[in-house]
Amino acid sequence: xxxxxxxxxxxxxxxxxxxxxxxxxxxxxxxxxxxxxxxxxxxxxxxxxxxxxxxxxxxxxxxxxxxxxxxxxxxxxxxxxxxxxxxxxxxxxxxxxxxxxxxxxxxxxxxxxxxxxxxxxxxxxxxxxxxxxxxxxxxxxxxxxxxxxxxxxxxxxxxxxxxxxxxxxxxxxxxxxxxxxxxxxxxxxxxxxxxxxxxxxxxxxxxxxxxxxxxxxxxxxxxxxxxxxxxxxxxxxxxxxxxxxxxxxxxxxxxxxxxxxxxxxxxxxxxxxxxxxxxxxxxxxxxxxxxxxxxxxxxxxxxxxxxxxxxxxxxxxxxxxxxxx
Numbered sequence: 001x002x003x004x005x006x007x008x009x010x011x012x013x014x015x016x017x018x019x020x021x022x023x024x025x026x027x028x029x030x031x032x033x034x035x036x037x038x039x040x041x042x043x044x045x046x047x048x049x050x051x052x053x054x055x056x057x058x059x060x061x062x063x064x065x066x067x068x069x070x071x072x073x074x075x076x077x078x079x080x081x082x083x084x085x086x087x088x089x090x091x092x093x094x095x096x097x098x099x100x101x102x103x104x105x106x107x108x109x110x111x112x113x114x115x116x117x118x119x120x121x122x123x124x125x126x127x128x129x130x131x132x133x134x135x136x137x138x139x140x141x142x143x144x145x146x147x148x149x150x151x152x153x154x155x156x157x158x159x160x161x162x163x164x165x166x167x168x169x170x171x172x173x174x175x176x177x178x179x180x181x182x183x184x185x186x187x188x189x190x191x192x193x194x195x196x197x198x199x200x201x202x203x204x205x206x207x208x209x210x211x212x213x214x215x216x217x218x219x220x221x222x223x224x225x226x227x228x229x230x231x232x233x234x235x236x237x238x239x240x241x242x243x244x245x246x247x248x249x250x251x252x253x254x255x256x257x258x259x260x261x262x263x264x265x266x267x268x269x270x271x272x273x274x275x276x277x278x279x280x281x282x283x284x285x286x287x288x289x290x291x292x293x294x295x296x297x298x299x300x301x302x303x304x305x306x307x308x309x310x311x312x313x314x315x316x317x318x319x320x321x322x323x324x325x
Contacts, residue, residue, distance in 0.1 A: 009071060116147055132263045134262050141190070142191055199221050209229045226241070249283065
């Protein structure tokens with residue numbers, strides 16, 4: 001079967017669609033509010049209803065769907081389909097049997113995967129990493145997530161925890177990260193970290209157009225606003241992206257000497273800054289890697305946008321279903 005359902009479990013929205021895992025085509029995409037504050041039991045019930053609705057609206061019989069893949073933003077036991085900890089959802093979902101619950105409610109095979117590992121897998125199957133034997137993905141948004149494909153296989157490690165590239169230590173004297181460690185990449189290059197640099201510049205009264213773009217309302221400063229200022233030639237805004245790109249370049253250099261990917265893929269909302277971010281990443285990367293063949297790798301933007309996670313989870317469900325046959 002080439003038809004699988006892919007789902008993104010987000011703090012704000014649940015999104016599901018049918019994916020043709022032979023072509024990567026996405027159809028019958030539906031998004032509904034997660035309403036996470038109602039608790040995991042209510043969310044899982046709503047999720048199952050969403051999957052049934054997607055199938056009904058597609059006109060396909062349920063037997064035509066090979067399975068369901070769910071991308072989850074947190075720590076998981078991938079092998080057993082259990083959510084261990086979701087830091088950004090109410091109740092944190094400790095030891096929730098997500099796969100078993102959805103399987104019982106829908107009658108379909110269910111497999112779960114970390115949301116950024118799902119983006120990684122989607123981009124490798126049908127996006128910017130297609131055809132590469134080794135790929136590293138950095139997804140830059142509210143946090144910095146990651147994933148690795150090594151020798152044509154998604155690297156899982158213990159229970160699917162491998163590939164947390166955003167939580168490598170960049171500065172061991174650095175500030176505390178949300179994960180509890182100090183000096184993680186996420187502290188320096190996530191969307192909130194970039195926005196905080198813009199807020200600080202405006203609050204300090206530095207000569208920058210960032211404040212004017214938001215009527216000096218610091219709470220409205222986002223990476224996108226800073227990017228607009230940088231594109232217009234603002235040196236402070238440009239320097240903020242220069243700093244974020246520097247730290248990302250250091251992180252990619254670390255990954256390069258460890259596993260030598262053929263390709264680095266940069267995904268997530270912050271990646272919309274394009275060359276403003278990629279240029280300092282590449283420059284730092286070239287400067288920092290001395291013992292690996294950097295001419296055999298490249299650093300490019302993701303291609304699938306918001307569809308990457310849905311495609312990745314559907315393809316993951318297909319992969320695991322085949323392994324279980």
